[in-house]
Amino acid sequence: MLRxxxxxxxxxxxxxxxxxxxxxxxxxAIPRDPAMMSCGKNCTPDMLKQVRHNLGIDHxxxxxxxxxxxxxxxxxxxxxxxxxxxxxxxxxxANREPVLGTIMNRLPLTLSLAFGSAVVFVIFGVGAGMIAxxxxxxxxxxxxxxxxxxxSSLQIYFVGYIAMYFLVAKLGIxxxxxxxxxxxxxxxxxxxLLLPWLVLALIWTANYTRMSRSQLVETLSExxxxxxxxxxxxxxxxxxxxxxxxxxxxxxxxxxxxxxxxIGGAIITESVFSLQGxxxxxxxxxxxxxxxxxxxxxLLSAGAIVVFNIIVDAVYALIDPRIRLA
Amino acid sequence: MSFSRRNxxxxxxxxxxxxTVLSACSSDDKGATDKNVPSVGKAKTMNIPxxxxxxxxxxxxxxAGAVKGGTLYSLDQFDMDHMDxxxxxxxxxxxxxxxxxxxxxxxxxxxxxxCTLVGDVATDAGTMKNGGKTWSxxxxxxxxxxxxxxxxxxxVRHTFERxxxxxxxxxxxxxxxxxxxxxxxxxxxxxxxxxxxxxxxNTITFNLTEPRADFNYTLAMPGYGLVNKKQDTKEKYDKxxxxxxxxxxxxxxxxxxxxxxxxxxxxxxxDPIRNAYPDKYVFQFGFELVASTDRYIADKxxxxxxMSIFNEVAPExxxxxxxxxxxxxxxxxxxxxxxxxWPINTTRIKDVKIRQAINYAWPHQQIQTIxxxxxxxxxxxxxxxxxxxxxxxxxxxxxxxKPGGDPVKAKALLKEANAIGHKLVIAYQQSDTQVxxxxxxxxxxxxxxxxxxxxxxxxxxxxxxxxxLDNGFDLMAAGWSPDWPNGYSVFYPCWxxxxxxxxxxxxxxxxxxxxxxxxxxxSKIADVEQANKAWGAVDRQxxxxxxxxxxxxxxxxxxxxxxxxxxxxxxxxxxVALCKMYAKK
Numbered sequence: 001m002l003r004x005x006x007x008x009x010x011x012x013x014x015x016x017x018x019x020x021x022x023x024x025x026x027x028x029a030i031p032r033d034p035a036m037m038s039c040g041k042n043c044t045p046d047m048l049k050q051v052r053h054n055l056g057i058d059h060x061x062x063x064x065x066x067x068x069x070x071x072x073x074x075x076x077x078x079x080x081x082x083x084x085x086x087x088x089x090x091x092x093x094a095n096r097e098p099v100l101g102t103i104m105n106r107l108p109l110t111l112s113l114a115f116g117s118a119v120v121f122v123i124f125g126v127g128a129g130m131i132a133x134x135x136x137x138x139x140x141x142x143x144x145x146x147x148x149x150x151x152s153s154l155q156i157y158f159v160g161y162i163a164m165y166f167l168v169a170k171l172g173i174x175x176x177x178x179x180x181x182x183x184x185x186x187x188x189x190x191x192x193l194l195l196p197w198l199v200l201a202l203i204w205t206a207n208y209t210r211m212s213r214s215q216l217v218e219t220l221s222e223x224x225x226x227x228x229x230x231x232x233x234x235x236x237x238x239x240x241x242x243x244x245x246x247x248x249x250x251x252x253x254x255x256x257x258x259x260x261x262x263i264g265g266a267i268i269t270e271s272v273f274s275l276q277g278x279x280x281x282x283x284x285x286x287x288x289x290x291x292x293x294x295x296x297x298x299l300l301s302a303g304a305i306v307v308f309n310i311i312v313d314a315v316y317a318l319i320d321p322r323i324r325l326a
Numbered sequence: 327m328s329f330s331r332r333n334x335x336x337x338x339x340x341x342x343x344x345x346t347v348l349s350a351c352s353s354d355d356k357g358a359t360d361k362n363v364p365s366v367g368k369a370k371t372m373n374i375p376x377x378x379x380x381x382x383x384x385x386x387x388x389x390a391g392a393v394k395g396g397t398l399y400s401l402d403q404f405d406m407d408h409m410d411x412x413x414x415x416x417x418x419x420x421x422x423x424x425x426x427x428x429x430x431x432x433x434x435x436x437x438x439x440x441c442t443l444v445g446d447v448a449t450d451a452g453t454m455k456n457g458g459k460t461w462s463x464x465x466x467x468x469x470x471x472x473x474x475x476x477x478x479x480x481x482v483r484h485t486f487e488r489x490x491x492x493x494x495x496x497x498x499x500x501x502x503x504x505x506x507x508x509x510x511x512x513x514x515x516x517x518x519x520x521x522x523x524x525x526x527x528n529t530i531t532f533n534l535t536e537p538r539a540d541f542n543y544t545l546a547m548p549g550y551g552l553v554n555k556k557q558d559t560k561e562k563y564d565k566x567x568x569x570x571x572x573x574x575x576x577x578x579x580x581x582x583x584x585x586x587x588x589x590x591x592x593x594x595x596x597d598p599i600r601n602a603y604p605d606k607y608v609f610q611f612g613f614e615l616v617a618s619t620d621r622y623i624a625d626k627x628x629x630x631x632x633m634s635i636f637n638e639v640a641p642e643x644x645x646x647x648x649x650x651x652x653x654x655x656x657x658x659x660x661x662x663x664x665x666x667x668w669p670i671n672t673t674r675i676k677d678v679k680i681r682q683a684i685n686y687a688w689p690h691q692q693i694q695t696i697x698x699x700x701x702x703x704x705x706x707x708x709x710x711x712x713x714x715x716x717x718x719x720x721x722x723x724x725x726x727x728k729p730g731g732d733p734v735k736a737k738a739l740l741k742e743a744n745a746i747g748h749k750l751v752i753a754y755q756q757s758d759t760q761v762x763x764x765x766x767x768x769x770x771x772x773x774x775x776x777x778x779x780x781x782x783x784x785x786x787x788x789x790x791x792x793x794x795l796d797n798g799f800d801l802m803a804a805g806w807s808p809d810w811p812n813g814y815s816v817f818y819p820c821w822x823x824x825x826x827x828x829x830x831x832x833x834x835x836x837x838x839x840x841x842x843x844x845x846x847x848x849s850k851i852a853d854v855e856q857a858n859k860a861w862g863a864v865d866r867q868x869x870x871x872x873x874x875x876x877x878x879x880x881x882x883x884x885x886x887x888x889x890x891x892x893x894x895x896x897x898x899x900x901x902v903a904l905c906k907m908y909a910k911k
Contacts, residue, residue: 033787044829047495048790054493054561081561094407095580096565105579161616169624176621176629274401276582276612284581 005310012306019302020295024065027291034093034289054081055093057291068295089299090292094285099296103278107300109179110277113200113269114262116193120201122255125208132209133216134239144209152206160199160272167195177273196273200266204258211254215247222246248319256312257305264301372663372713372897374433374441374811375854376542381434382445385594386601389437389892389906396909397606398890399632401618405581405611410564411551412489413496417807418636420548421901425586425600425607426569427551430463430482430530431542432599433898435906441897443543444598447477447552447570451542458537458852463545464529470591471554472574479525484555486523486532487514493561497549498809504534504541515560539852543810546898572602572905584609603891603908615640622885623653631909633886633893635902644701647885656888658902660895661704662880663711664807669820669834669874671800675750679743681872682723684750684801687736687774688875691729692766696759697878705729706876709806709816709865713897715854716813716861722869736774749777753792753799755785760803767801793829801875802833811898812854813861817845821868834873841868 035051052058056067056078067076071088078084078091089099132144167174174195180188219225220243228238265279278297285293406419411427414420432446443451448463455462469477488494489502491513502508506522522533534541544550554568566575569589576587586607594602610632613621619640621629639647639657647653670681690705697703707721724732740746750771754760761782768778781799783791792802809815819825822845823837844867848860868874884902886893889910896903 033790036787036790048829050492051495054495096561097580102580105582161620164620169620169626172626176627271614272617274613274617280612281581 001314005314008310008313012303012310015306016299016302020069020299021065023295023298024068024291025061027289027294028061034291068292089296092285092290092293092296094288094290094293099292102281102293103296103300106276106278106281108181109275110263110265110270110279112179112182112189112193113196113266113275113277114259116190116197117200117204118255118259118262120197121204121208124201125205126212126251128205128209129212130216130244132213133220136217141213144213148206148209150206151202152210154203156199156203156268157272159202160196160269163195163199164273177275179275179277196269196275199272200262200269207254207258208251212247212251215250216243219243219247245319249316252315252319253312256308260301260304260308263304265297370713371715371717372441372811373715373854373858374443374543374898376451377434377442377444379445379450381442382448382450382598383595384597386434386598386905387436389601389603389908392601392603392891392908393911394603394605394908396604396911397608397628397631398604398907398909399628399887400607400609400634401613401621401629401632402609402611402634402636403613403615403618404636405584405609408496408564409567411485411497411549411553411567412491412494413564414548414551415497417900420899421635421896421904422584422609423548423551423567424571424896424899424904425573425602426571426575426589427548427567428469428570428597429545429548429551431546433546433896434599435894435896435898435903439894443546443898446546446599447482447596452545454539454541454852456537457850458539458541459534460531461534461538461541462529462531464527466596467528468593469570469596470593471557472569472589472591474591475554475556477552477570478555479528479530481552481555482530483519483523483525484514484558485550485553487511487520488553488558489513490520491515491560498544498547500544500547500809501532501550504532504536504538506533506535508535537850539850539857540810540812540814543812547809548899572597572600573607576606582611584611600905601908602905607904609635613637616642619643619647619885622656622887623647625656625888630887630889633890633902633907634884635904637884638702639883639885641698641702644698644883648701648883653885656886658884658886658893658895660882660884661711661713662807662882663714663811663900664805664880665706665709665711665816666703666803666805666877666880667706667709667874668801668877669804670872671797671802671833671835672837672871672873673795673835674800675748677743677745678872679739680745680748683736683739683743683745683774684771684776685723685872685875686732686739687770687776688723688725688877689731689766689770690725690877691731692770693763694729694878696762696766701881702883703878703880706879707869709821709868709874709876710813710861711807711879714808714813714816715811716858716865718862718865720866720869722866723872731770731774733770733774740775746775747777748775749779750800751779751781751798752801753781753783753788753797754803755788756782757785763803790829792833793831795826795828795835804833805877806831807900812857813864814845814849817861817864817868818849821845821864821873836868836871836873838871841871 035048035055035057068090071084073086075086076084076088081091084091084098092099092102095102128144132141135141168176175191177195178192180192182189225238225243228242265277265282267279267283270277270279282297285297406422408414408419409423414423428446430446430448431443431451434442434444445451447465447469449466453462465482471477486501490511505520507520511520524531552570557568572589572592573586574589576585578584588605615637618634618637647657670684675681694703694705705725707725710717752764752767754764764780768780771778791797792799806816806820819831821832821836821841823842825832826835826837844864848857848864851857851860891908891910892906894903894906
């Protein structure tokens, strides 16, 4: 297990290095000028030169990348703008703050949004899928299948606004979406995020319902499941001990990627509900050509996917005894 | 306030969902909408006279019915790019910082919608000598920073000297250009002072290179807010400026929120401008226009005490809000000073008849529709907005009669110029709205006999590209708003031949001796009324040469919660007057 983890972590670091280099170069390939964005209306060539110097983009791209990379390990000084302690992912001149600090500031909201909605969509999605599989062909199956088809056709920017209008503005059942740190007030944390959780879950639940249903239907027809039934084990034991575990592999894989994607930033959800998480930070950074922030958020997203992939691989072995880590 | 990237984003953002608005407006609500939309034609010119010494004395006049206490909130899309006054140029940033920053002069809003230029920390609006080449301001006693220390003359001098520092790249540059020796001065951080700023007792004197009869108006710009010398952290000051106004920064989470709490050392007797009714302001950022408008419509909880600085009524909700009497009561509507226009490159199109043909053929009405309809913008025929002092109504190219364009007249002019099939290259910023506008323009101009090539330019480099002398464009989307209420800061930067050059704002590259002369003459007139007349004449004179197509004037609609009192417009800062509001009990 340890060998497996070490190998995967080293691989992950290489992937992150490649992603950072590619992002860096791609950013300079597009015809946008971050200095112009910061130089204001009365920008003269001299002022533009000064802004380029202030932003640290007056060096060749490889040199800039080297400085950035070095900053992660030894920190970096940005002259009069201040110092950025290691691990320094750069300094956002748009936000006038070190990148890592800004991301860490936005991350709790995004984590709350991701994990909260994940709990809802996994419980309801997998639950509905299980019922549909067990009650194959019956009304419960038809309801779950058609319901998931409708839900998966919906979009957050549609459901979100409708839900806001009816549940918050018209009926006043739920609070306006907002974020209060969990440690400050757990009740406000939950009530402020309840609507985004539900809307996000409604869309994502459908995938899990459909997937868990089809996986379970397939697994329930496997030879080993039939054998277990033939040996006299109860339906419940066969379902939870053999069929369910066997079907969970692909679902866990997708769940790992979905959760990592949400942690990388649910841009549309955050925009619809006016929440200031990592997703909107990324959107703003792209709009402002804020390369250090774009890099930081890209690495966070990539890092989340890589980490969750490792976790998923490890969890495989726990769920399915047929799989062994090599 | 000159036209900025953010202004553009706001403008295009407002217009982004224009199709939705149009369909809403053209449905069964049409009649009601037409009756209820504001009109530039009804807008009053905002003359802002210079107040007396008595006008400059605090406290600010009480607002009838206002109560002290409570918290006011904001629902806004953007946080500010800057809080260091030296870096502030856009009106919205100026408006948000009014409660914490003070300048030598400022605008005093009265309860009848009037506005006067007064001394803010100065005892009056300044004393002019040498025909405007020398200006003196005396500082009031008892003005204190948020730490209780006195505002010193060192602070005042330092404020203007630091404008020359290399990190100041975004604020206004008038003082730097006009102070004698400003071309060589590099800022105060190496211990050197600029000689043209003289301090004697409580008085500071500015020695300028040219007569500037309106210099006291220039100093009312938020970009000339005062900075505490001891607290000056250079670049870092942008994050946390030191307060001189009735509030100080309580907390700031960049991009998310900003809180102002009371500055206990502020003395209302020294301040003729700010009322400071609420105990606290909580600015919340990250709300799209639709989100904030929906929350204002719902009017629940703290949103009842909320207003916006950046966010206007979303285009998708304009019809709903403006046709509902109850909702409309909670909207502040104001014609803006900005004029959106299309400069014509006069070095590429030298024949005035071709330029006039463009004006005749222009599809004003279609563009108005694409930009959100008459509730959010109105067709312009002049460079000065109807609310800017000096505005004179005229329509040289028959826009009122044929707002959709007159291709026949345009074609006839082209024929006279022997230029049928003349090729025009049009530059516009990347956005959904601008793409639609460009198509409408192309269709209209081609119907008049032009050959049109549309070029979409990335928004981050747009101004640097159209600001190049040899840019290859014939027509460019642009806009301008005066930095203070007269024609100088419209005509000098954009239409005087001295401002032709890479990175300058005379995009049409107009260098007409008679125009240059008229601008210079108007800028020397000390009498405000006479000066305004002269600026109106300059506007007409420029339009006769047709180096530009005036496009539209923006109409702004700010919505707010039901428990926000006295939401009024500040004509001097061209934004909502934050310091006049109160939280209803």
